[in-house]
Amino acid sequence: MSVFLTCRLKNSIGRKKFFNFSSDIVRQLSQQVKQNESFVPFMDVIKFRREEARRSILVQVQSAQSFKELHSYCNSVGNVRQMLHYTVGVEPLNFIVVEFASEKDVTNVLERSSYLEDSQVVPVQSQFLWFRASNRKLPKLKQSKSAILSIENGNQCVTPSEIVNLLSKCDSVSEQMNVLYNSTKLNDLGTRLRFLTARQVENAVRGMFPKAKAYPFGSSVNGYGKMGCDLDLVLRLCDDKVKNDARLMFHCKGLVGSERTASQRNMEAIGDLLQLFLPGCSQVRRILQARVPIIKYYQQLTDVECDLSMANMSGVHMSDFLYIMGSLDARIRPLVFTIRKWASEIGLTNSSPGRWITNFSLTLLVLAFLQKPINSKPILPSLNTLVKLAEPKDSYMTEDGINCTFLRDITKLKTPTENKESLETLLVEFFEFYSQFDFASKALCLNESVAITKPEHCALYIVNPLERGLNVSKNVSMEELDRFRVEARNAAWILESQENKNENWGILSIFENKRKASSVVNFAFANKHGRLVEVSTLFEENTDKPVEYKNASVKKQVENIKNDTKNKLKELQKTNR
Incomplete structure (x- = not known):
């Protein structure tokens, strides 16, 4: 499969872009094979990704070529494990995720970091930073010779035209489905960015709630997420189990009003925190009257749309169930x-x-x-x-x-x-x-x-x-x-009636059926298998190849409809005269 993808992609994507995209798919496929050989439980995956986020920082840089100087600086403070580059926006801003060997390395980097002396800036400290250009006070660093950029433009999605090009060159419908999945699913960098986004929220409240945890759930983690998917988060202010043998107990405030009212007020406060203090958080919308109150916002630095709630953990466990079901069969x-x-x-x-x-x-x-x-x-x-x-x-x-x-x-x-x-x-x-x-x-x-x-x-x-x-x-x-x-019936008919490959064959043919859907619905009859047939095809007598029927009963039904319709048309013509 990886050899096939490399061959197909080379024809449709530019050389540099092709290298990054195809190598990423090959890497993911090899990881998938390893995962299939040794299943990793969902909560173990979450734990690993959370630890990975704690060992990482996100740095805005001038360009992808800044990675050598950034590597030199970060490696002087800690032990850099790998660096992954991506861009955001039409006039792209460049970012690099730097993963260190340990969380202590991140602590050391943050202790050496600072912020601008500006009364208009909120002095927030987080794992989201930017790399200052060198000047007279800041001499240029030596470019690290050992630096390697693991991924460049790692969050770039495959365009619709590229997907069509890939699928049209496959040898079977099954191959098309595998290629569609592997070329559009959420990749490693996309997952890292979502856990870093969760980490930012978690750190923001940890001064008052040291045991707080922000858990991603939904398509970002259940194995069904595609590139660019939203991030669902549930924030838990204290996720530790109660210690029944403890003698010293924390003083806490009781809820004011009902549990739902308290939840709404807490969410409103979290919304203010996101909007006023956290860098990159924009377009904050509070939807507090929903069954589960949520805050929707856009994290500009990671390019992720987020839905934050403070509900129970049922969403996380649902993600676990879907992850398990998806892992049972390839x-x-x-x-x-x-x-x-x-x-x-x-x-x-x-x-x-x-x-x-x-x-x-x-x-x-x-x-x-x-x-x-x-x-x-x-x-x-x-x-x-x-x-x-x-x-x-x-x-x-x-x-x-x-x-x-x-x-x-x-x-x-x-x-x-x-x-x-x-x-x-x-x-x-x-x-x-x-x-x-x-x-x-x-x-x-x-x-x-x-x-x-x-x-x-x-x-x-x-x-x-x-x-x-x-x-x-x-x-x-x-x-x-x-x-x-109706659309399911149409799709089944289209897939089963295809005999020769054309420009848009296989699953591409059911994707392009949007424009024809309304006409198929209004002028169609169902055979005994429940599939729709367009009436117009029944009267195509001057075709190169006659219509083939799977059994005599269907053929007889078609012939009867043709004859009845022709007789009705003749009667209408006589009436009009």
Whole structure:
């Protein structure tokens, strides 16, 4: 796979950009192989990334070439492990993430750092710094000969045209899906920047709350995040367990008003902290009346959109569950990425909240589908199976009483799946399954691996795996659900009816179906397999190749519709005369 990606990318991306991008993918693929050989539990990954952030600083520099002088300075204070470069903005600002060998090295660097003597500047100290140019007082440093820039322009996303170029040169639909996944997923630098962003918030409140922790959750850490994805954060002011044997206890203030009112006031104070004091935090918006109050803001220095909450840890445990499910089989994440891309391209999902289906709901739809017997063999276990196999160390209960207990180490599952279907087959089966699913009376439940009767009336009901009383897709309207079913039917038909490769073949053909969707919906009939056929194709008599039908009943149905329609057209013509 890595050899293929190198060959394909060389034709579509400039030489320097190609080297950085392809080498990054090759590195990620090799890391992925290692991870598959030795599974790392989710909380261990979080712990490793948090420690990595504590050993790192983020430095704004004049250009990527500043890394040699920066390396010389940082190495005189501590032991530099690696340096990663990226840019932000149209007129790019340059930044370098410097990772040290130990957290003590970062402490030494920060103790030697300063800020401008300016009454208009808030003197905040953090791991976000800028590298001053040399002058008479600051002589130029020697450029380190041992300095190596591990990544240059590491946060650069693949453009839509480059993705099309990559996918059009693949040999199969399954290969297209793997390439799409590996070329768009969140890379190592993107993950580092998100944990550094979390670290900034954590450090900002640690003067008063020394045990505070900011946990990333959602797509940034669950394995389904793509380049440029938002960062979801939950801030915990004290995440340590209560010491029941302690004799000395801290004096604390009681809550003023209800718990929700106190949470809203705390969030408002955190919003002020972000807006007034923390460098890079801009566009701060307080959404305090939501079910879970959040603060949305943009971190300019890491180029990350953030959603900060102070809710319970259920979001982190949900991310753990999704991470586990994605790690059970190498086909799952490419399938999720492809379906999310399809939904985005044809307008089923939207970046703004509303009545449309979300990426989270789509992911759960994919996982629920993979729990069903596909050719008699399911790929994923139910959540209840993981609960039954849980060990005492896997037991988690949130302060709201949400039971988040399930097996965290998937190496302890008895046997892997015997299902060996290709990604292409799974994609078509997904579309066919949901184009015929009884959404009117059934709800999807990942806990049981079976469809259950709807607990309440709504268009789409997907049971929240951890908070079983909640419907994660309650926002979806009936019109949007109907659109989803029709588009799924269309996509299945398009993929199965392709015979020859053209410019936009395979998954590219279902991505470009946006403009044709409305006409297909209005002028189509469904065969017994639930797939849509455009009526206009039934009357194409002067084609080079006749239409082929899979069985006689479908052919007879088509011929009857053709004859009936022709007779009606003749009657209309006579009436008009």
